[in-house]
Amino acid sequence: MNKTILAIDTATEACSVALLHNRQISAFDELSPRTHTQRILPMIDELLAKANISLKQVDALAFGRGPGSFTGVRVGVGVAQGLAMGANLPVVPVSNLLAMAQAAYEKIGATNVVALIDARMNEVYFAQYERVGQCWQTIVAEQVCSPERAISQIQPKDNTVVVGTGWAAYSQFPDAQLPFLVSDITLPSAKSMLTLAESEFAQGNTQLALQIEPVYLRNEVTWEKLLHKR
Numbered sequence: 001m002n003k004t005i006l007a008i009d010t011a012t013e014a015c016s017v018a019l020l021h022n023r024q025i026s027a028f029d030e031l032s033p034r035t036h037t038q039r040i041l042p043m044i045d046e047l048l049a050k051a052n053i054s055l056k057q058v059d060a061l062a063f064g065r066g067p068g069s070f071t072g073v074r075v076g077v078g079v080a081q082g083l084a085m086g087a088n089l090p091v092v093p094v095s096n097l098l099a100m101a102q103a104a105y106e107k108i109g110a111t112n113v114v115a116l117i118d119a120r121m122n123e124v125y126f127a128q129y130e131r132v133g134q135c136w137q138t139i140v141a142e143q144v145c146s147p148e149r150a151i152s153q154i155q156p157k158d159n160t161v162v163v164g165t166g167w168a169a170y171s172q173f174p175d176a177q178l179p180f181l182v183s184d185i186t187l188p189s190a191k192s193m194l195t196l197a198e199s200e201f202a203q204g205n206t207q208l209a210l211q212i213e214p215v216y217l218r219n220e221v222t223w224e225k226l227l228h229k230r
Contacts, residue, residue: 011068062197065093090206116166
């Protein structure tokens with residue numbers, strides 16, 4: 001499948017865009033925790049210009065649907081909706097936790113991954129994944145919980161790798177002395193979302209712009225879709 005896929009992510013401190021075009025990947029990543037809204041569209045424009053294509057030549061749009069910061073996730077969903085509606089693109093939501101697991105696989109061949117993002121308030125966004133063949137299986141479903149609760153649910157496996165900001169943010173994790181490799185992958189990137197999105201797109205697992213939803217994991221947060229305001 002030779003498809004063009006654009007991926008964007010603003011769910012954490014990182015602001016990133018990536019493009020799969022003619023089997024080549026190009027990407028931009030920045031740490032810009034307070035300027036996502038100012039940076040994401042210029043970054044997209046620059047990436048498309050570099051590939052000498054327009055948004056209407058893209059086959060699908062992937063985005064980091066969370067979990068992450070409330071504001072960052074909202075920005076990502078809003079931008080994804082606007083771009084997809086304007087260019088009539090199918091959308092592939094990608095878990096930010098799974099994207100970091102994919103990055104660990106691509107970088108160091110990790111097949112057992114514990115993903116932790118600092119959720120503040122003494123909590124983490126947490127999930128555990130195992131790669132079997134070409135697919136990821138969820139060992140512990142993504143959730144928001146205390147470090148202690150996460151530790152109690154982790155299923156230690158051979159060569160388990162930790163990704164995300166959550167491990168270093170709370171002393172409970174290193175104090176638990178789990179036999180894990182702590183990687184230098186601390187934030188998700190749009191680049192690692194491309195392979196996941198390409199697989200979902202090939203299987204027809206896409207959504208319309210107005211169907212996409214953010215994933216906060218905290219139930220008290222609400223979301224109002226683009227064009228649904230009156």
